[in-house]
Amino acid sequence: MLPHARAATPVRAVRPRTVGRAATLAAGLVLVTASAASAHVGQASHAHGFADGFLHPLFGIDHLAAMLAVGLWSATLGGAALLAVPAAFVAVLVVGAVLGATGVPLPAVEPAITASVIVLGLLVALAVRLPLAPAALLVGAFGLVHGYAHGAEMPAAASPLAYGLGFVTATVLLHAAGIGLGVALGRIAEVRAGFGMARVAGACVAGVGLVLAIA
Template structure:
């Protein structure tokens, strides 16, 4: 089994701590991200991840991180994320009480950005556990929208396809950047994503 590789040793603990905050939900109950109107259908579902900067950054980061890690995570992380999002989506549809969803979404961008910036290579199960926490948050936010959508099934199909597209973009960019200066540009991009997470966290 490949051991976690990271210079310094403090970042994994920081990322785990951020994940814990997402679970604890230290902010008020989520409401800002949830669409209150009746938007729905395939087009709305496909456009939403592409036009929502927070979701785009997180899903792009999943693909980028998988490409940076190499091996099975190249495909296992992007496949697992939308599958686990379904669980969060069902929780949102059922109205399962959860708080701190917005905080969890912002922390997902920050933590994934840091993982890329510091080239953190945990065991595959550790990476999957991390993204599972954040996938629940992203899925819940969108699942809460589905009951009010004009066509929930078409909306969900569009959203999943857009999510997969963003993951593929992240993988493509990551694999390309890994060939340039030993992946330093990937790490710079990860730092930029982490800054985006800070922005969403404070706003």
């Protein structure tokens, strides 16, 4: 070894705690923004606009559970899937919303939404790890039916742009909340000791879907 050689400085990896704090902040924004949106519902300037669109996913247990599960599963997959999988859901959600708002027929939307809650919950509960492309395609298919429901249920007097921006914003924040939950349970990039708790959370989501299917 040369006498003046210096050891290489180790590169610090991005800490899951840092990601977790950012995602937890987004989860808090869901609550804050939902409260603000609720305060504006019923006012003439906001009726059937951003506030209504934002609250639509939050007040539907099927949408709420599925979108949280997307974020949670993305966190358990880790790597590029952490952002790519939720992004696929949101992108196809917008396509589905346009189809629903314009009246393009799509069969079995409600059963498909219920199935998405069950499947997404089981993916987490059973620790299913798919490659990025199949995972994005699967979640994107679920995003299509969820988006279709948002578009089809949009009030006739609503501003499509404001209403759409509302439910897209809520969707992104719910995904971030699910990612935050995944990080908090110790599940980014690889299986760890905390994984059992993440699986319990996934089982709860699947249970919600089963209740919806029976009801």
